[in-house]
Amino acid sequence: AMATLSFPDLCRLFCCPPCPSHIAAKLAFIPPDPTYSVMPDETGNKYLLHLTDRAEWQYTDREQQALEVFLVRTSRGNRVACMHVRELIFNPRYSVSPEHIILYGQSIGTVPTIDLAKKYECGAVILHSPLLSGLRVAFPDTKRSWCFDVFPSIEKIPKVTSPVLVIHGTEDEVIDFSHGLAIYEQCPRAVEPLWVEGAGHNDIELYSQYVERLRQFIHSELP
Template identity: 50%
Template sequence: MNGLSIRDICCLFCWPPCPSSIASKMAFIPPEPTYSFTPVAEGSSKMSLHLTEKAEWQFTDKEKECIEVFYTRTNRGNTISCMFVRCSPTARYCILFSHGNAADLGHMSSFYLSLGTRIDCNIFSYDYSGYGVSSGKPSEKNLYSDIQAAWDALRTRYGVSPENIILYGQSIGTAATVDLASRYEVGAVILHSPLMSGIRVLFNTKRTWFCDAFPSIEKVGKITSPVLVIHGTEDNVVDFSHGLAIHERCKRPVEPLWVEGAGHNDVELFSQYLERLRQFVNSDLGN
């Protein structure tokens, strides 16, 4: 996350507060789009996915047929891009994945197919407003609206029941995930490198300020679903203490995954990451 200017810091403690400005500066880093959608035929509403080289697709064109893409509209008037990855015909769960701040669906597509195949889950994801080919601008309010629209699309378009949905948030995506999970009971929740709140990322403060952004620490206690927290102990973007605090506030926490030596963007490279997710899906949720 980016640092703040003197003006932004002043806005934290002076009137009027500017949480939206602070949020956009510290949290959102939309990359250059790595994909596009095109109609499969003239006048058709069905879309096909085209990936650029920057997406670094790791599979064949045949495996790309597992991916369905489309647009949906949010209650704030933005059109966001969505992706459904059919990883397994036997999948019990579908993961609604909210990705990190410097990626888009193109970047994540290979990871989604690989992860879902290995843990026997389908994966549904979306791009935040202003990311990829989604319209609008990234903001805290849009973030919550975006995940709500994704949830609605997953429920209505694919008919997936809440008890079969696992909400997965990574980094800034945990703010969206916590907000949604605090309002709906789902199969489970995974919080990967979660932040307590925006100001807590920037300053060593123990309270939630009235102008704070992404106050997940105040919402996570409302989650009634099982929650798995994952965090690297050497995270220099969102300190490890955030994961600890979020875990402690959960009503139904499962054994967390603290990855020794991992930073903010490399947790997935450690073998215990995949092992813990398999255990979570196959054992923890079955008990």
């Protein structure tokens, strides 16, 4: 960006005012050259996005049709270009019944998984390296739940009525194996767990029994 600055730009950057903190702030927020332009269409009622050759991503015609470009005027009179992307993945409804859905959560992702499974009975739940609560991860000697304890999964798991498969590595260096064991013991409908001997927090997928246990659970143990 520095190579494209004009002489007046350089003067404003280093001289107005010549304080190191101001120079660093202005240098950090030098915008790059635009890679697109927003132009009105033939009717003048809608705007179209035109990408330059410098754009890192070139949209196809089909993707262009999913874009809605518009301008928003701020209270100070500036215009901000906005883009709305219609994407099926963000559709809130897929007409799939909960009993046909398997919830899968890993590590911190087991927190919203357990919370959702507590509210809705689904086809099954898979908890990969779950944690008891945030406080118990930070302070392993914690034996009870406190009102300020974040992510209290241990308090919610007894209310999960779906079949639950718990997976945990015995040498987990991030969330101790005892977390997975305690979650398993509190599950009303826990199936045979998978304790991967010698596995850590991020390598369970590398063990052959991981895929084998998932296949058995999904194809043989669910109705």
